[in-house]
Amino acid sequence: MFEVLSEKLNAVFRLLGSRGKLSEKDIDEALRQVRLALLEADVNFKVVKDFTGRVRERSLGKEVMESLSPGQQMIKIVNEEMVNTLGEGASSKLASVSQPPAVIMMVGLQGSGKTTTAAKLALLLKHGGQKPLLVAADNRRPAAIEQLVTLGKQLDVAVYSEDPKAAAWDICSRAMAEAKKIAATHVIVDTAGRLHIDEELMAELEKIKRVLKPVEVLLVVDAMTGQDAVRVAEEFHAKVALTGLIMTKMDGDARGGAALSIRWVSGVPIKFMGIGEKLDAFEPFYPDRLASRILGMGDVLTFIEKAEKTLDEKKAQELQKKVRSNTFNLEDFLEQLKSIRKMGPIAQIAEMLPGISKIASRLPDGVQEAQLKKVEAIVLSMTPQERQNPGIIGGSRRRRIARGSGTATHDVNQLLNQFAQMQKLMKMGMSGKLPKNMMGMFE
Numbered sequence: 432m433f434e435v436l437s438e439k440l441n442a443v444f445r446l447l448g449s450r451g452k453l454s455e456k457d458i459d460e461a462l463r464q465v466r467l468a469l470l471e472a473d474v475n476f477k478v479v480k481d482f483t484g485r486v487r488e489r490s491l492g493k494e495v496m497e498s499l500s501p502g503q504q505m506i507k508i509v510n511e512e513m514v515n516t517l518g519e520g521a522s523s524k525l526a527s528v529s530q531p532p533a534v535i536m537m538v539g540l541q542g543s544g545k546t547t548t549a550a551k552l553a554l555l556l557k558h559g560g561q562k563p564l565l566v567a568a569d570n571r572r573p574a575a576i577e578q579l580v581t582l583g584k585q586l587d588v589a590v591y592s593e594d595p596k597a598a599a600w601d602i603c604s605r606a607m608a609e610a611k612k613i614a615a616t617h618v619i620v621d622t623a624g625r626l627h628i629d630e631e632l633m634a635e636l637e638k639i640k641r642v643l644k645p646v647e648v649l650l651v652v653d654a655m656t657g658q659d660a661v662r663v664a665e666e667f668h669a670k671v672a673l674t675g676l677i678m679t680k681m682d683g684d685a686r687g688g689a690a691l692s693i694r695w696v697s698g699v700p701i702k703f704m705g706i707g708e709k710l711d712a713f714e715p716f717y718p719d720r721l722a723s724r725i726l727g728m729g730d731v732l733t734f735i736e737k738a739e740k741t742l743d744e745k746k747a748q749e750l751q752k753k754v755r756s757n758t759f760n761l762e763d764f765l766e767q768l769k770s771i772r773k774m775g776p777i778a779q780i781a782e783m784l785p786g787i788s789k790i791a792s793r794l795p796d797g798v799q800e801a802q803l804k805k806v807e808a809i810v811l812s813m814t815p816q817e818r819q820n821p822g823i824i825g826g827s828r829r830r831r832i833a834r835g836s837g838t839a840t841h842d843v844n845q846l847l848n849q850f851a852q853m854q855k856l857m858k859m860g861m862s863g864k865l866p867k868n869m870m871g872m873f874e
């Protein structure tokens with residue numbers, strides 16, 4: 432996601448971080464490079480100007496100039512102002528209603544991902560214990576109705592559809608009756624898209640809106656369309672009063688311009704993002720997480736969430752207990768390793784981790800995987816006693832383990848040292864950040 436921008440900003444940061452003191456000239460030079468990187472990523476020029484202006488003002492203030500590590504302070508400010516640009520404090524939660532169902536209307540241009548996203552949102556709600564009803568109000572193409580019906584079947588979510596000859600607003604009003612009948616908690620309405628914004632499309636959307644009285648009108652925008660997406664958001668917002676944005680195709684090679692400009696320019700919060708064609712490739716939008724991803728600080732929080740989902744509840748609790756009582760041993764470590772591998776391709780996980788994300792891109796394919804295998808082999812070559820109590824592993828045992836696992840004694844030493852360090856960290860009460868520490872072993 433936004434690799435080029437990330438890389439350029441990181442180059443600036445590396446330079447900044449290595450400086451002892453910063454002069455006004457240093458700050459301006461760094462900001463000039465940040466400005467260039469943002470403009471090259473197709474970020475709206477007004478957004479860039481505002482952003483660098485805020486960073487400059489704060490960087491020249493006491494908090495940076497008088498601090499011990501001015502470069503790092505400045506990086507912190509860049510991070511904070513980027514979060515601010517992306518919509519600090521914006522809630523990605525859907526509005527709730529006192530009388531269900533909550534109606535969510537999906538609008539957007541053709542091919543932006545409305546139908547797919549409607550299904551993704553339904554799946555997310557279903558996983559959250561809700562009962563969504565999908566409504567096929569795109570009667571312009573019979574295939575569109577078919578598409579939604581198929582998706583609904585796939586997800587086991589109810590879909591309301593009719594003969595495409597009926598008017599979209601009539602379909603919607605009957606869909607509402609159906610929603611009451613089946614006691615749906617949410618009604619997600621898929622509407623027709625056009626290649627361009629036109630009067631007819633807007634008139635239809637306004638009419639549907641009057642019938643549905645939605646709590647959410649979500650504009651689905653394709654992140655790959657850059658500044659066009661920003662313009663589309665402004666126009667839709669002026670006509671149908673949007674409550675939120677969903678950025679799709681964030682997994683593609685979008686440069687970042689749309690995502691970084693759209694909130695600031697339109698004033699509408701981004702609520703979710705689509706990160707793939709699969710129906711679970713969908714995430715609530717967190718400005719702070721995206722900012723740290725762009726800035727190459729890794730996305731520890733997303734990673735932890737992913738880890739938590741994979742680890743089953745009970746195991747997680749056991750683990751917590753062990754960490755707290757400081758009886759976490761190499762056997763538990765191996766268990767952890769296996770669950771980390773269950774989460775998906777290591778490269779994808781690595782991208783979310785601080786430190787690793789930077790080196791991951793430079794490693795040839797397969798090295799990460801090989802690293803994990805090596806650690807696994809070493810642990811498997813230990814006896815159960817050794818795994819439970821690594822303290823007993825002296826020189827001759829280390830040599831035996833290295834031989835048994837096809838590694839060098841040096842590898843075994845390194846693993847044991849890092850494990851000891853991790854235990855120390857855990858003792859210091861960093862138990863909440865377990866996955867990060869685990870992966871820290873491979874840095």
Ligand SMILES: Nc1nc2c(ncn2[C@@H]2O[C@H](COP(=O)(O)OP(=O)(O)OP(=O)(O)O)[C@@H](O)[C@H]2O)c(=O)[nH]1
Pocket residue numbers: 539540541542543544545546547548569575623624625679680681682683704705706707708712
């Ligand atoms: N890679 C990727 N593809 C996506 C994402 N969201 C949607 N798509 C793809 O984009 C294409 C268009 O998606 P649709 O959901 O049909 O778009 P739509 O807005 O309903 O299109 P119309 O109904 O024709 O206006 C499909 O091939 C989707 O699989 C995403 O987050 N990532």
Ligand SMILES: [Mg+2]
Pocket residue numbers: 545546547569575621
């Ligand atoms: Mg569609």
